[in-house]
Amino acid sequence: MSTAPQLVVHRDKELMAQAAAARLITRIVDAQSSRGEASVVLTGGRNGNGLLAALAAAPARDAIDWSRLDLWWGDERFLPEGDPDRNVTQAREALLDAVPLDPRRVHAMPASDGPHGSDVEAAAAAYAAELDAAAGPEDHGPVPSFDVLMLGVGPDTHVASLFPELPAVRETERTVVGVHGAPKPPPTRVTLTLPAIRAAREVWLLAAGEDKAEAAAIALSGAGEIQAPAAGAYGRSRTLWLLDAAAASQLPRSLYPPATA
Numbered sequence: 727m728s729t730a731p732q733l734v735v736h737r738d739k740e741l742m743a744q745a746a747a748a749r750l751i752t753r754i755v756d757a758q759s760s761r762g763e764a765s766v767v768l769t770g771g772r773n774g775n776g777l778l779a780a781l782a783a784a785p786a787r788d789a790i791d792w793s794r795l796d797l798w799w800g801d802e803r804f805l806p807e808g809d810p811d812r813n814v815t816q817a818r819e820a821l822l823d824a825v826p827l828d829p830r831r832v833h834a835m836p837a838s839d840g841p842h843g844s845d846v847e848a849a850a851a852a853y854a855a856e857l858d859a860a861a862g863p864e865d866h867g868p869v870p871s872f873d874v875l876m877l878g879v880g881p882d883t884h885v886a887s888l889f890p891e892l893p894a895v896r897e898t899e900r901t902v903v904g905v906h907g908a909p910k911p912p913p914t915r916v917t918l919t920l921p922a923i924r925a926a927r928e929v930w931l932l933a934a935g936e937d938k939a940e941a942a943a944i945a946l947s948g949a950g951e952i953q954a955p956a957a958g959a960y961g962r963s964r965t966l967w968l969l970d971a972a973a974a975s976q977l978p979r980s981l982y983p984p985a986t987a
């Protein structure tokens with residue numbers, strides 16, 4: 727069942743990143759208090775990395791028990807380990823290297839020079855198997871019920887590496903697939919599919935900057951998920967769009983909240 731998107735609009739991208747980081751800290755701490763652990767799916771891109779940098783700078787980050795946090799990725803650029811364009815490399819730089827995570831709980835997607843070599847389908851299948859192994863009987867299928875799954879929204883409405891009209895966004899069975907011919911470099915990627923994304927309790931879509939305004943307006947105005955993948959990303963309990971004023975500037979009046987914070 728889809729949850730209707732809720733919108734929060736902040737003054738600018740810096741404030742959006744700080745507020746989203748504060749929100750994430752609270753969500754992780756709450757999950758760890760009630761279940762003893764938490765799981766979060768990270769996104770790449772400017773907004774996702776901005777959030778991680780804000781989290782690194784937030785004194786309240788110490789409220790998180792980093793050793794009881796599972797980190798997963800929504801997508802990865804299929805490049806060699808340590809490549810500066812890999813989402814995990816950027817996340818390590820922005821935050822992960824500065825906090826005491828349990829390395830066994832950091833579930834990076836395979837690199838193109840890893841055990842599967844350049845076989846992106848094998849890499850995707852391996853990540854799907856890792857997710858399946860982490861899912862428990864209380865989960866709703868072969869993917870854990872992530873507490874929060876974050877997605878940066880691309881200017882073309884892509885989320886994770888689900889680009890408009892490409893086969894990956896049409897996938898209804900597999901939880902992770904290889905992507906060929908992505909319009910944004912690099913062309914070869916690994917991505918969670920929409921069914922895997924929808925296993926999350928909460929899905930947060932991040933959109934800051936003028937170049938995201940059209941995408942946000944299209945995705946939030948009833949577009950189909952094949953043409954606008956962001957429109958198909960929702961969580962089981964909550965779907966939250968975190969925007970800055972520039973990204974919200976083309977939203978229809980009926981959607982735009984009365985006040986910005």
Ligand SMILES: O=C1O[C@H](COP(=O)(O)O)[C@@H](O)[C@H](O)[C@H]1O
Pocket residue numbers: 769770771772773774800801802803813877878879880881884885886887910
């Ligand atoms: O390539 C990617 O792009 C999107 C959006 O990135 P942005 O820089 O336009 O915010 C990102 O969500 C995805 O994880 C990444 O691989």
